[in-house]
Amino acid sequence: MKPALPELHPVSGLRLGTACAGIKQANRPDLVVIELCEHSTVAAVFTRNAFCAAPVTVARQHLTQTLPRFLLINTGNANAGTGQQGLADAQTCCDAVAETAGCAREQVLPFSTGVIGEALPIEPLCAGVPAAIAALAEDGWTQAASGILTTDTVPKGASRQLQIDGRTVTVTGIAKGSGMIRPDMATMLAYVATDASLPSELLQTCLDTAVAGSFNRISVDGDTSTNDACLLMATGRSDIVVGDADSEAFAALCDAVSDVCEQLALAIVRDGEGATKLITVEVSEGRDEAECLQVAYTIAHSPLVKTAFFASDPNWGRILAAVGRAGVTELDLDAVRLYLDDVCLVRHGGRDPDYREQAGQAVMDRDEIIVRVMLARGEAYARVWTCDLSYDYVRINAEYRT
């Protein structure tokens, strides 16, 4: 269910350093600094939650001012719901990096994840910055993958190498996220980098495409967090310049970035709070992608469907009830078909006469299950990923602050 961290190829021009600052707990890696070489470009996607955290506001602002040279990421505290003091604290953290590294405050982007509504403990945080900077190394990805976690149970990373013009280009990324996960980003941080060289606009296009098909297609509990961010950084150190949106090189790089983002997104769902199963929901034969997504998310967000998966119960009635309330107009329920993996459960508005509970049960006993709904009204398709709802989800979220 939860694969080990794969090999993470270093990205030339980017170094990572991790430290134990004691922000919430002692002796736990909780502070990560990422250093970008000069002339690196950066693209970013942030939470759409109107109640966004102070570091999100500050990072957005700094990005408009200059090219970043450092990222500072802390766990244990989200610095969200902290008002004016939170904004000042986020700037103070940037200052700590700027002073130690000798750059401008605006060249530092802050990121925080953890509990909402408590003041950021800036003293231990700032005191930890020199250690994180001293630890900077191109092979620091694995430690950083652990250093950004909160309720995650495993570190998450993915890495691809591809050939462009006969040279090797690397794309490597790490991510964190476990609860509060839903489309439009969540309590999720993801940092992906490449050693190709891309202008900022192309890099943003590449990131937007990758996020749309990965991080924005996962749902653990339907909640959107205040702190999500996903960054794509290009150091240019491979000397491969990708400057044309219509080039094969750009297409190939986009594929690699999308692939890395999809691997990270799936790792987040697999590690969803209390998750025991990875559920892929595929809705096809819709009139447009929007209605397919609507149906897919209604299924993916349904607590009744999710508890049925936890119980390994092929309760197709709950799935069909979710389809029925998804708000698709003029839906002909009698034409809808429903499969679990390759087993047809429903056709003509009811149980498929050939369906045997044993076959549905066999699918349900698996760790990874595909729910396939055919709407029988068009050619459109959409896919989202979610997990089941277990006792442990309740336990983790009931005990979170204690």
Place this chain on the structure above:
Amino acid sequence: MKPALPELHPVSGLRLGTACAGIKQANRPDLVVIELCEHSTVAAVFTRNAFCAAPVTVARQHLTQTLPRFLLINTGNANAGTGQQGLADAQTCCDAVAETAGCAREQVLPFSTGVIGEALPIEPLCAGVPAAIAALAEDGWTQAASGILTTDTVPKGASRQLQIDGRTVTVTGIAKGSGMIRPDMATMLAYVATDASLPSELLQTCLDTAVAGSFNRISVDGDTSTNDACLLMATGRSDIVVGDADSEAFAALCDAVSDVCEQLALAIVRDGEGATKLITVEVSEGRDEAECLQVAYTIAHSPLVKTAFFASDPNWGRILAAVGRAGVTELDLDAVRLYLDDVCLVRHGGRDPDYREQAGQAVMDRDEIIVRVMLARGEAYARVWTCDLSYDYVRINAEYRT
């Protein structure tokens, strides 16, 4: 937390009979017949789920054909997702009542609640009809309140008497529902009756108003069921005729019906699957009711908020994060205030400087809690009710079919 069933005043002209038909379990009341005297009028609201159950389709159809004389309600099986056979089975049940009672099939309305996707056991069901009809009595409300339950832990009823033109008019109702509860009706059945005389259109107006402020304002898990129905019946036996929509008598009767519906709706939330707390979410100072509702439901549907309530954790950050992602445009988060009962937790985008965790904790330890959000952008207001999300919710829904 769960009050005992109050006294349910009989409604002259309406009789109820309950039987143990052994539909899913032996020796459990699972079949209810309600008989209406001649010339009774009936108003109805049904589920908006496109995947509606066979009895909903049949009941809707019969209502267009003639005035009903009998209602037949079974638990243990929802007759949903059962295709053409389900429609035929629903008609067969109506025939069983029609034959025993000597009326037309179209004068019978069928209702089913229970597991989805299994064929209705019509043999025991039809065999139980004569016993239910033999048991018909005007004081049969209490037994009927138990006879319509599924995962409910307590029967639910409410009753009011009012004076119109110096005479006593009675409004009495029963309801069932525990899981799969959300706006636009849910796995919920409610039967409310009065001995006043009202034309069908006025009765429908009265019901629509009452439902909008009660059953359509509650949420247990965000799922809408396939079988919901709410009926308002007027026997006319009190000889009080309410024929004018602008009359004081109509206003008074509507108030009584709304009151009964609100009591029933609250009883459903209090008995929400696994619920340990009743949460009222009040959103005020919105630009219009729609955005207030949007915010209120986003809070009420959030699993993170609901588990925090289960843990008695005043985690206002989760509530504020829900406000932030509710999709209200141009929301000024710095102006939003958040209270738990009378304790102010948030103002100016962060924790109220006067807030003490102890005060929030004291509210959280209560069984009934009001979450009050002030949006600071208008005069509109909306209120919804929900409950917390506990281990038992997962247990009940994971074990439902086993």
